[in-house]
Amino acid sequence: MDLPLVALVLAGGTGTRLYPASRSHRPKQFLDFGDGSLLAQTVDRLGFADEIYVLTREDFADEIHDHAPEAAVLTEPEPKDTGPALVYAAARIREQVGDCVLFCVPSDHHITGDFAETAQRAARVAVETENLVTVGIRPTRPATGYGYIEPGTDHGDYADVDSFHEKPDAETASEYVERGFLWNAGMFAWTPDALLREAGETPLAPLVENPDDFDAVEPVSIDYAVLERTGRASVVPATFEWDDLGTWDALARILDADEAGNAVLGDAELVETTNSLVVTDDAHVSVVGVSDLVVVAYDDRVLVVPMEKAQRVREIVSRLKADGRF
Structure with a gap:
């Protein structure tokens, strides 16, 4: 070539x-x-x-x-x-x-x-x-x-x-x-x-x-x-x-998980939680008694969504864009 x-x-x-x-x-x-x-x-x-x-x-x-x-x-x-x-x-x-x-x-x-x-x-x-x-x-x-x-x-x-x-x-x-x-x-x-x-x-x-x-x-x-x-x-x-790192469940697939299947980025405490993703920039996040969940805290915003429905985050964004809040 x-x-x-x-x-x-x-x-x-x-x-x-x-x-x-x-x-x-x-x-x-x-x-x-x-x-x-x-x-x-x-x-x-x-x-x-x-x-x-x-x-x-x-x-x-x-x-x-x-x-x-x-x-x-x-x-x-x-x-x-x-x-x-x-x-x-x-x-x-x-x-x-x-x-x-x-x-x-x-x-x-x-x-x-x-x-x-x-x-x-x-x-x-x-x-x-x-x-x-x-x-x-x-x-x-x-x-x-x-x-x-x-x-x-x-x-x-x-x-x-x-x-x-x-x-x-x-x-x-x-x-x-x-x-x-x-x-x-x-x-x-x-x-x-x-x-x-x-x-x-x-x-x-x-x-x-x-x-x-x-x-x-x-x-x-x-x-x-x-x-x-x-x-x-x-x-x-x-x-x-x-x-494709376009969704939170994709990020969960590539991060190292603990024995309970949880992947964490940032300051978080998990109790009786399994197969979940927790991501935070500055805020401390505590998660108790859940499974198969995505919890993300950035700036002044918090997202909570079942892992299997991570694709639906775009629906929230569409509403926020319509309100000028994205």
Whole structure:
């Protein structure tokens, strides 16, 4: 592969499901749960790239270099989900770098294992095939919180994508796992030319003509706008272990737990409590006689939610945003 490999980190979101740690003034990519911020960890694992870019929104741009001092910063004109963001970034990086291959990653994943091998393989496949390449994760459970990729013809290092599937119910998720589907982790490799070629046939076409014309497009994910429409999608199975740190139950999975199954970050006292997560910044938290619970105290806010319903935190955030209290 002769083209330079440019890593692109998406860091423009807020992270509503990690409320109250994540707020409008403190997005989840800047959160530190003990090993450096999520953004700093992401950039650190991208050391194999020739260049690293971070794409963010204007409100967060000044803080990026506190977490990623060596990265170049791109500021998207308006937050409109991953579709407009990735097309904009591809156009701008092509202007600044020239011909290259992009490896695009979110800023909030937990990854262990040989990440570089998978990323470099995905980049190589993107160059050789001129396809849009996604990284697929082999499921460890029938998760309902992720989208799934159905692989098609196997080409060795990669497979064609037969279809993408939205987040399923529990029964469907079990069926997907049995059929060998992969989790869609939101990690992609492509050349800017390939992405802009395919985006030019979608509702994102105005951005291909003028990357700054965000008024001409609606918010849409790259999966729905481009990947689900193209016949040029490939999937590279990952060789690393992965979790999406978008929810509190995900954090509970990666933290060391005590003998009762509890994971604690901060000053807390637990009595007759099992399989729970307690996270606090400054306040002391006491928890007595509960199980399978998430308890989070940040600033002047406290969240209590059953572990199995951690995805529903976004419902609280929606109400707070409507009231101007997020």
